[in-house]
Amino acid sequence: MKGSGWIEIICGGMFSGKSEELIRRIRRAEIAKLKVKAFKPAIDDRYHEQAIASHNGRIADAIAIKDAADILNQVDCDTDVVAIDEVQFFQGDIVTVCQKLADQGKRVICAGLDQDFRGYAFGATPTLLAIAEYVTKLQAICVVCGGEASRTQRLINGKPAHDRDPVIQVGAAEQYEARCRQCHEVVL
Ligand code: ADP
Ligand code: ZN
Numbered sequence: 001m002k003g004s005g006w007i008e009i010i011c012g013g014m015f016s017g018k019s020e021e022l023i024r025r026i027r028r029a030e031i032a033k034l035k036v037k038a039f040k041p042a043i044d045d046r047y048h049e050q051a052i053a054s055h056n057g058r059i060a061d062a063i064a065i066k067d068a069a070d071i072l073n074q075v076d077c078d079t080d081v082v083a084i085d086e087v088q089f090f091q092g093d094i095v096t097v098c099q100k101l102a103d104q105g106k107r108v109i110c111a112g113l114d115q116d117f118r119g120y121a122f123g124a125t126p127t128l129l130a131i132a133e134y135v136t137k138l139q140a141i142c143v144v145c146g147g148e149a150s151r152t153q154r155l156i157n158g159k160p161a162h163d164r165d166p167v168i169q170v171g172a173a174e175q176y177e178a179r180c181r182q183c184h185e186v187v188l
Contacts, residue, residue: 005102009087009128011114012138013152015178018111019054019085021138025109026052026060026083034080034107038062039071041089052085068092072100079106087112088123095127117154117176118163118186140178149178153185160185 008025010018022038029036040052042064051059062083063074068090075082082101087094087110098108114129114137116122129135139148154161155175163186179185 004107005105006107006133007098007102007128007131008107008109008134008136009125009132010109010111010136010138011125011129013113013115013140013150013178014176015055015140016138016149017054017056017140018113018138019052020056020058021136022083022085022109022111023052023054023058023060026081029081029107035076035078036081036083037075037079038083038085039074040064040085041091042066043089052083066091068094068097071097075101075106081107081109083109083111085111087128088125090124094124095131098128099131113152115151117152117161119151119184142180142183143177144179144183147180147182149180151179151181151184153177153179153183160187162187 010021012018026036026038038052038060040062050062050064052062053059065071069092098110101108110128112125113122114125139150142149153176155177157173
């Protein structure tokens with residue numbers, strides 16, 4: 001339907017409840033009898049292959065895809081809502097895909113990290129924040145001081161990661177924590 005589409009983005013650090021909020025919006029759309037299709041990047045296979053998973057254990061069915069453009073092939077004319085988790089990790093042009101879907105009249109709900117472990121803007125999320133009609137920024141709880149956590153601390157063998165460490169490092173003994181600006185550490 002022309003004129004009815006828009007983009008929503010849910011952003012924040014790890015453990016801020018992005019997936020939880022995305023799943024909540026999917027459930028509410030389903031209660032409203034809207035046709036929902038959910039997607040996630042194929043590389044993120046923590047907990048579940050074909051589902052969006054929250055750290056609180058809630059899941060929603062999702063199609064795992066590699067390239068953003070594949071979303072367009074999976075969405076039907078009668079799809080009302082397109083939900084996309086981990087938007088920062090898609091290969092290809094996820095921004096153009098979201099714009100196309102919203103222009104076609106679909107409600108597009110994206111969730112993703114706004115910052116990488118160094119505190120820099122992450123992938124397509126900043127652009128989506130700019131073009132979205134609705135923006136939700138969530139905070140986790142800082143595991144050091146108990147304050148509001150806007151950042152994700154990366155630890156390698158228990159120590160703060162180095163600024164020059166690659167954002168995606170396969171096979172390293174690494175761990176992520178929610179931290180506030182003051183408790184967040186990056187080794188330069
Ligand atoms: P995200 O998608 O942003 O990583 P999730 O939706 O997967 O977040 O997980 C949110 C859940 O994680 C919370 O409801 C809570 O149960 C759990 N959690 C674990 N550690 C923290 C933390 N430090 N701050 C907030 N929630 C946390
Ligand atoms: Zn703190």
